[in-house]
Amino acid sequence: MEFENEEKYMARLIVLGGGVSGHTAATFAAKWLGSSHEVVVVTPNSKWNWIPSNIWVGVGQMTKEEVTFDLAPVYKKAGITYKQAKALGIHPEGNESSDKPYVVIESTEAGSAGKVENIEYDYLINATGPKLNFGATPGLGEGSNLGEYTVSVCTADHADHAAHELQKCIEKMKKGERQKFLIGTGHGMCTCQGAAFEYIFNIEHELNKAGVRDMADIKWISNESFLGDFGVGGLHMKTMGYAVSSKIFAESLFTERGVEWIIGAHVNKVEKGKAHYELLDGTMGVEEFDFSMLIPPFAGVGLKAINKAGEDITATVFAPNGFMKVDANYAAGAYENWKASDWPSTYQNPTYGNMFACGIAFAPPHPISKPMSSPNGTPINPTPPRTGMPSGIMGKTVAHSVCDRILKGENAPLHEASMANMGAACVASAGKGLFNGTAAAMTIYPVVPDFEKYPGTGRDTDYTFGEIGLAGHWIKHILHHLFIWKAKLKAGWTLIPE
């Protein structure tokens, strides 16, 4: 091990993770801090991935090269120190010989893979994203590795593999062999139903295009207690003078496209061509498939925290699910007691004020959807989504706070961005052509319902809406190019909102 401490820098900010939240935090921090201070990004990946477009890769409408780019040249341009490595542990109090906090990282770069290094920091932003916990469901995978029976669209490589498997099914259908498709969530505690929702309708679209739709049985399986929950307890959208539940919209879309659904399902085992599941009413079932994409549950990446005496304080810094504790109310208790104010606004760790967590890496106070379990005691409910637009806003907010503390002093007030005061835009699009695609475009405000401010639905129905049509499809295309442009720090990138 070697310590790195460069005296020329007044302050060093380390950002763990180079996804939507981490990349946003690091690039804005580098811009605001200038060259007088150092921003370091630690991420095991060499490429940035615009994850929402993985869906198009997963049906062969885009290549993985179109949704990824190399991080190194972008960070070089931004003056960011880039470490292609995974973080192993945080020492927020330093160690016996120094009070300076540091992070232990292990290189994942070809040529130096496995090399362990300590990097000291003044401020730390934890934006590692999740561990894709395929191993939580027997047969779905091992640890964070995808298994052999199903496919995934969580990474560009996974999506590329999914597209090849889909093509094999299409070839079989063209030869007259009927195929069963099963898409959804692979565990009772999954999030990201939106990604699976988008993928199932992209598959349906592609099968229509290939002229084999009549040879396919397509089925949805998810841990939502009702269709259209999406991990946010559903939403009501204003249309035709009514505030209409997302359940009605989702069921309508599934019906229109001839897709059946299984909801309230915890997939507890996957075998070749079979998914075993338990329902909220306690019944057990098996669904057969020829092609299946099941989203894995998320967990923290397994970072350890160690104090000055060398004792493990992981349970102090992180919640049991491995996500970092922040300024949330973790003692809200039962669903009936939940409030919008339970949700964090500054993302500062309560124990160590120079540590923050944003994006998926922060520990939410509780789910957004009402917790449910089967009579057997199996919890079956979506966990809260914290991806996309909220992730980017959190990253920028936290970077703002850290930069203020570095530039204005350690008592500078922190910036706030609670998911209970934050909206999100979601566009689920199928097809890639300008005039033959279709999309469901939705906005939700706020992401976390505030039943005190908006009695009844918990949301502002002027800004919570959804509709199907070409317009959403065009928006999805524009967002793809806009966000990759922004992430590459091309001209005017700061003008593009998160």
Place this chain on the structure above:
Amino acid sequence: MKHEEKNIKAYSQNFTTMTPGPFAKRMRTCVLFQIIRFIVINLKMLVVVSKSH
């Protein structure tokens, strides 16, 4: 455009939902209407974004 509701099966899981008719479906791909919706949706999204920062 007959049998728009053919996917609904009596007393199956989709019997209680709504289903779009031919007009609603046509408007989804009507370019002129969708250009207007594109502007409206973008403006609404911009308001949501500005309220979120």
